[in-house]
C-alpha cells in the first residue's frame with residue numbers, strides 16, 4: 282500500500298475535505314507519532330476510513346536491531362516488498378571530560394543497494410535493487426525514533442545508496458523532514474552525502490535550504506579515484522571541485538570531503554598533500570574515516586601510526602581535519618554491511634539486542650562469492 286508520505290503534501294487525495302485537514306494529519310504523524318489513521322480522532326470518521334483504505338504512514342518493519350558496545354545501534358528494516366534496508370543511530374563521541382554528549386546522529390539510506398560500485402563498499406557489492414520512496418526515507422526516521430525513544434540530533438544521508446541518484450524522492454522526503462509541519466529538522470542539521478554526481482550538486486546548490494554537503498572523495502587524484510570509484514570516470518575532480526565551489530559560494534561553509542583511509546592504497550603522505558590542496562581550494566573540511574573492514578573484501582584499516590602521519594600532514598598544511606572514530610565494528614556498521622551479511626548468510630538474521638553474532642565460515646564464504654571482486658592492483662597506490 283502506498284505511504285501517504287510518498288506524495289508531496291499538496292498531492293494528498295483527501296476528497297472534498299478542507300485544507301486544514303492536512304495540518305491535522307501532519308500533527309498526528311509527526312507530532313503525536315500516530316501511524317494508524319483510525320486513531321486520528323480529530324478527523325471525521327469518513328476521512329479516517331478513506332485514508333486507511335488508501336494509504337499507510339510507513340511500511341517498515343523491524344527485522345534486526347543490534348547495539349554495539351560503543352552505543353551504535355543498527356536497524357535492519359524489512360520493506361513491504363521484502364527488500365532489506367538499514368539505518369544506523371550513532372552516539373556522539375566522548376568529549377575531553379570523558380562524558381558522552383546527548384547528541385545522536387541518524388544515518389539513513391536512500392536506495393536498496395547501490396549502482397555505483399565503489400570497490401571498498403558493502404552496498405556496492407550487491408548491486409542496485411531499487412530507489413526508496415519518500416515514505417520509506419522518512420519512515421526510517423520515524424521508526425528509528427519509535428524504537429530507540431531518543432531525541433534526534435543530526436540526520437545524515439550516508440547509508441545505502443546514492444541520495445542524489447534518487448533526487449525526486451529525496452526532495453519530497455526533505456519537505457517532510459524540514460518543514461515546520463513535518464519534523465522541523467533544520468537544514469544545517471542535515472548532511473547529504475554524494476559520491477560526486479556533478480549535475481545534481483549544481484541543482485542542489487540552487488535549493489534555498491542550506492544543507493550540509495559531504496563529498497565521498499576517497500582519493501586525491503583522478504587516476505587513483507577512478508580505480509576505486511567508477512563514478513570518477515564520468516566526472517573529473519576538476520568538474521567536481523567546480524560544483525563544490527559553487528555550492529559553498531551559495532550556502533556558506535558547509536562542505537566536507539569524506540576520505541576513507543585504506544592501508545597502502547590512499548594513505549601516503551603525498552596523498553595527504555594532494556588532498557590538502559583540493560580541500561583548501563574548495564573550502565572543505567576533511568573527515569578521515571579509518572576503513573571499517575567488510576567481510577569478503579581485501580581492504581585494511583591503516584595502522585594508527587600511518588593514520589596519525591596522514592592527519593598531521595593535513596593539519597600542518599592548515600586544513601581543518603577530524604578523524605571519525607570507528608563505531609559499531611562488531612555489528613557490521615559500515616555502509617550496507619548488515620544487509621549484505623543478512624542476505625548472503627542465509628538464516629543469519631535474528632532479532633536481538635545488546636548481542637553481536639560473529640559471522641560463521643559459511644557466512645564468509647557466501648560473502649566472498651557475492652563480492653566477486655577483482656584483485657586490486659596495489660601498484661597504483663604509489
Ligand code: SF4
Pocket residue numbers: 395396397398399402403404405440441442443476497616
Ligand atoms: S560508497 Fe556510496 S556510492 Fe559508493 S557503492 Fe557505497 S553506497 Fe554506493
